[in-house]
Amino acid sequence: MKVQVLNLDGSNGAGDIELSDDVFGIAPRADILHRVVTWQLEKRRGIARATRERSEVARTGKKFGNQKGGGTARHGDRAAPVFIGGGKAHGARRREFNPSLNKKVRALGLKMALSAKAQNGLVVVDSLDGVEAKTKALMGQFGKAGWNGKVLVIDGDAVNESFARAAGNLVGVNVMPAVGANVYDILKHDTLVLTRAAVEKLEARFNG
Known part of the structure; x- marks a missing residue:
């Protein structure tokens, strides 16, 4: 599956990226997603x-x-x-409240959540570098891109510090590294923004 790489303001970036069908091309199943989300919320309880x-x-x-x-x-x-x-x-x-869930089901749930966003709501950007650490400037870029509602931004090993500082005061915008990607947060947001590094990490997470 080929996806056009965009800039943070919604304009076309450098080329496109090939997304693995094994991760982003699976047909979502409501029962699997429900099991994983329920397991996540139960694990949060004290x-x-x-x-x-x-x-x-x-x-x-x-x-x-x-x-x-x-x-x-x-x-x-x-x-x-x-x-x-x-x-x-x-x-x-x-x-x-410490329920158990098979690792294969958890992995399948994450793949299905990513696939659901790939059908509607997935954006791939080149990187988060070069972003001014100003909330107003980042909000203007998001407005140009038309990313309304809740936005989840996932970066590679670590989130760009300037971007995280700028997004810290934006309501409905959450940022996390690729290792923190989870089904509940992905489904809860309207738009999922992945960097190239995040795509590589997520695909390597399942292929490794």
Whole structure:
């Protein structure tokens, strides 16, 4: 699949680039994408902490008072839930959200997400070099290119520092290196911008 390389202002760049059909030419499947996105969001969740119940609080185990004759309830120890500092009755249980997903399914999901953007919403630029570290200037270039909505820009090994600084205050624009490419972020954005280096890294990621 050949794609025209563009500049950041939307004008035609130097030549075109050949995208691998094994990475950018797969027919997307909603069930695979759903599994990978669900797995990603579950992995983000922290551990749900448990509350301490009657057997877990640090209170004396001595019987509170006499069984009869005291004129009050027949309490046992101070760990009862009715006392301040006592255990929680029917407390929350510890839960860990750490689902597993086969590596092949994860890789297939990323390929399908890239392929979905290749059909509609993929832009390939030569590089992010030469960008002035000014938000207003970068916003003007994006306006000329017509990249509205949410834009995800993926670079090679490391993101160009000037570009990252300029894009830092742009609402809806996110930047990441190729190693951080993931299904959720790709699908969440309207436009996916890849540099030549990012394309090489992503293709090598699956071919290696």
